[in-house]
Amino acid sequence: MKFLAVCGFGVGSSMILKMTLEKVCRERNLDCEVENTDISSARGMNVDAVFTSQELADELKGSMKCPVFPIKRYMDKEEVGKALDEFLKNK
Incomplete structure (x- = not known):
């Protein structure tokens, strides 16, 4: 599985979210790849799910x-x- 952590510039908060998501995936023994990026780059990427702020989520949906x-x-x-559990339940 491939996940994206997205913030406005793809540097600060998305990196923090990426690290948290990686920890959660490890705890669930999931084989996944997590990248962090900015909102513009995210639109062109093919991934299984995106994790981001409420404001950016409304834009990305x-x-x-x-x-x-x-x-x-x-x-x-x-x-x-x-x-993540919600994603896995609906996968």
Whole structure:
């Protein structure tokens, strides 16, 4: 599986979200690749799911062919884990 962590510039908060998502995937023994990127680059990428802020999620939902999950607290493994579990349940 391939996931994207997205923020406005693809550097700061998306890197934090990427690291949290990787930890959650390891805890669930999932073989996945996680990349962080900016919103413009994300639109052209083919991935299984996108994790981002609520504001960017609203923008991305219309232009992505995969599920987009809004995350409020990027370092919260429980919140990120719930979003990942929702993705896995509907996969």
